[in-house]
Amino acid sequence: MSKQAPKARNVPTKVPGIYKTDSVRDVAESLNITNLPDIVASALASDVEYRIQQVVEEAARFMRHAKRTTLTTGDIDQALRVLNIEPLYGHFPYNPPTFRRALPFPQMQSAGTVYFVEDEEIEFDRVLREEKVTLPKGVTWTAHWLAVEGVQPLIPENPPAIPKDIDPESAAAKQAAPSNVPGSIFPPTPPSSDRPSPIQAAKQPQQHIAVKQVLSRELQLYYTRLTSSLLPPTSDYAKRTAALASLRHDAGLSPLLPYLVRWVGQGVVDALRSGSQSENDGRVLEVLLDVIGALLDNQTLGVEPYLHQLLPSIFSILLHSALPPSHAVQLRTTAAQILSHLLTHYSTTYPGLSSRIVKTLIVGLIGEGKSRSTREGAIRGLMGIGKEAVRQGLVKHQGAKIVGDECMPGESSPLVELVMEALRMIHPPSTHPTPLNPDSGGDGTIIEELRGKLGHFFAERVVGDSAWARGILSDDSPDT
């Protein structure tokens, strides 16, 4: 109560002598008055300061009435005019003068830094030749809703909302953070990516601002514990199961989600990059897949905005050419399962998800120069998605033909078995197969068609069952 200043504005502490007596003396010398008494100089300096203040106070009124918060040379001009002083010509508000710093005077250290107004020399010739006079665009206006019935709409014209709380929505809208070093202090979340998920965009426009959000101490600790119990894949099976269970069921982990997603992505990349032939890498990938599965299972998280970040990890495992042999099949199967799980849950809310996934898989299946294991993974993925996807890949895009062409005639490898299984998925083979008769007209065309679509290798294996063959082709025909 006693000595407080209640407002933010502080009473200015007076800076005595802004206009120095030395300046007065300099001016006097320029007028050939060499012996100016000290007392006169200081009195003049004070008076000059007072007059300057007078002009500035007057100019401030003009500034205020011009609804500006910066004083311009125009205001000073107006102030001089009303004070009945000739204005200073040559200063325009449009091109504020640039002050250059003069080279220091070694002989007079006390002078301090000296600034001068740059006076550019203009060559008429050059100006006339270039004649680059650009007219300003002119004043325009735009209108937008600042508030609709008292609520400020979140449109680009309005400033972003002030972040209030770490609620799942806004946290989920934020993108993954860089930190992958467990236990480190979490850096502020970077600006969200330029690609907001469509569902999120529909619900609430993205906030394109860098929100500094720092995780609570508890969550940081949890994250450290969680990641350390999952990786490196220790033998402590119980601990890992507990961690996964926690991920699967615990609510309130959403602030961690960007960090977890990033951690998984980084882990997958690291494991695959290192050649990935070792047992250990296989186990790492297994764990990471489990983590992805668990994240997808957790109903409270709201993973949707992060799907596009999770998918590359899944695809990498599914389609990678050189998985550790001991875990390859298991890994690809799990990845395919996760993919199918993901599709069943999110394809409705994320339009275009399934077509994107299928497209990626088909590219993996039929692409030039893909390894057999990649093709295997693609088929597993398609199988995980469903019958239609398998037909799309194997029959319509002639995936079977491509795989068959790469196989030795009469070969029986896991890949071949897999393709057969996939074909069986399209249409179950009959229990009492009757072979197609190549001589009869109808059957002949079917055989031709089979060869065209599946290639010789697999056509031979299907030919034995006419119903099956018809099933594979017939269901296909409406599509084509």
Place this chain on the structure above:
Amino acid sequence: MSAATPAASTPDGVSPSASNAPATDSAKDVTSNADQLILEYLRARGLKEAEKSFLEELERKASATDDKGKQPETAATTTISQEELVKQLAIFAQKPADPTQNALKDSSSVLQELSSTGTPQNIQNLISSIGQVGAEEILSLDPTDKHEGFRELEAWVDGSLDMYRPEFRPILFPIFCHFYLDLVQQGLREAAQDFYSTFSPSISSVHYSTLNHLSTITLPYHVQTDEVAQRFRTEKYTVRMSRSGFSLLVGWLTEGFGGEPSGSGEGFAGDKGRRGRAAVMRVVNNHLRFDVTSSPTTSVNARAWEESTGFLSAVVPQTNGSTTDANAFNQSKGELKLGPAPIPEDLRAETERTLQDQAMVDHDPGARYDLHYARQAPPPGLVAPSLSDLPPRPPMFQTVDVKREVEKVRDMRKRIRLDPSMLNNANASTPQGAASRARALPSICAYTFHDVGEGIPCCEFSPDTSLLAAGFSESYVRLWSLKGEKLKGLRSDFQSSSIRDSSSLSKIREKGGSTTRKLIGHSGPVYSVSFDPVGGSATPPRYLLSASADATTRLWSLDTMTNVVAYRGHQNPVWDVKWSPMGIYFATASRDRTARLWSTDRTSALRIYAGHLSDVNAVAFHPNSLYLGTASSDCTARLWDVQRGSCVRVFYRHDDIVSTLTFSPDGRYLATAGEDLAIRLWDLGSGKCVKKMTGHTASIYSMAFSAESSLLVTGSADWTVRCWDVKGAGGPRTKSRENGTTLTNGATEEHPPEKEETESNETTDLLATYPTKRTPIINVQFTPRNLCLVAGPYLSPETR
């Protein structure tokens, strides 16, 4: 309540000024005599040093004036005990009473004097009278006295009881200013600057601008010429105090205690402190006027003490010779006619007939209630003016008048009703709460100007929202059609005889054109534009007024798109121009400290409203056009009787320049906003401040009431638009505020406390804050149907 100067400063029968002349006369006679006695006295006391200096002084100043002769004596006495001083003082006090008598009587008579003047008041009389004789010179010449005196005063004020502190604090400011000016006047520049830097932080930040101004005054010449300094010198500064508070102050001034906790006044035992106290007293006597209220200390709001101080005698017009405070002045002016303006009977009949006709053909089922709206009873409690009270206007009404009145009725029916009281009990997180928000808060459409160049001091939407006009620093006015129509003027090459009907008139319209148009004519920044209100919301306006720094006001015809008249009269930049609500008349506000009333058909002013002590920054008409409000840089707003030209209300006061004002449509309230970032709501009838609304963090540029007068929307340089509850109680926000009353960005703040910045000074009646992107809002308007329009220039980060 007595407005009289306290007894202390003007002792009965012996005023300080009266005592001065005889004292000097008598002093001449007694000089030699007195010198002798003093020498004897000093010897007896064994004060060798004082004696010696006194002798020297005597020799040196043998020919000096008597006042100077007294100087060493008093200086010497200050080194002796208090008791001695009082005795000496008593002697001086005696002189004016009997000038012919020898001042130095024997000691018995002195003692007699003392015993008879035992009461504090008499002792104070003594001190005040001696102050005029000789001590003053000495006191005012020693800069350390001022230092000491002010420090003691401040210590005393801060050490006083909590209940008294708010009423004592305002006294610091005038004393500070006078001390500073004294020091400057005596040419003690360093001492003045030292004094300023030591004590200015303790002065209430309310006086920021005055202090800043004073700090630049450093030469005696400035003190004599500077306006603010002269005001301090020549006018009395009024300080309001309660009776008990005042007696404590008098007690402290005279005896060095009173209201002060024991121990803290230690410095006052010394003579330095005593001299400092005398310096304070001198200012109190010469330059302050105490307004002693009979109301007890606790019943007055702490801020109110500060607000009722100032140069009241100058600011408040004097009624029958006696200076009073703003309240008394407002009361003396009697009742105002604040009711809505009456409509001439024939116009009303015609309007109702038109409404009935339209209700028959209109498909809108609501149209038949129009008549009900047209015949609404005037609001209770307001005296409605009669037709003869209104400023004169043409006796016949025109088609456009009927159209306007009909549209007014229709607007009233179709308007969005905004009722902020809905928010009071609503929890905004529930759906019902959201619904009540929609009922309470307006929709706001923001117009953002881009590439404004040097600046855009003003803009306005026409009442029918078909046009937007903006005045620019580059001396032109630009018009935009908001409906996308082309703005066409008339060609200049036609014979007026060839115009017979509207079709031949349309032939001479310009071809082509665009939706925007530049009006060129001014030779200085355009500070205000105003559309004529005759068409109301029914038809587009036909005229535009603009006011500029070139001291002219110009009338533009929107038919021909040309300048029709330039009104000259103001000697200085015209800050503001407003049409009267009925058209025909308009008012301007200027830097020359006057507001003027004009009619469009005369080039000279009809009335000059003079009285403000500084620039008139803004004008506004009362909705019934009987009164004119002005906002001025002298921290006050005034209400004038338009026709009589006399001031009828003074709204005292803001802490800084009052920059804008607006009347509520129901005619009851005036809202003013100042550079102190506060919005004040005044009751026009009583002239009293209803409440103060704070929350903006930069200058407030524009304000508008909703049509029901229940909501106030303000636009500010802090890039926000804020909505205020007019009817709400207001007051500073407590830490645990009610749930859901404040909305930021349209969402409820559910956990406000930890987010709240500590220096927030938002009052509870701030309903919502809508930030913009770097756009200071220079204009806020409500359409007749309660849609809020705001406008401002976008400031790109690079240029500013």
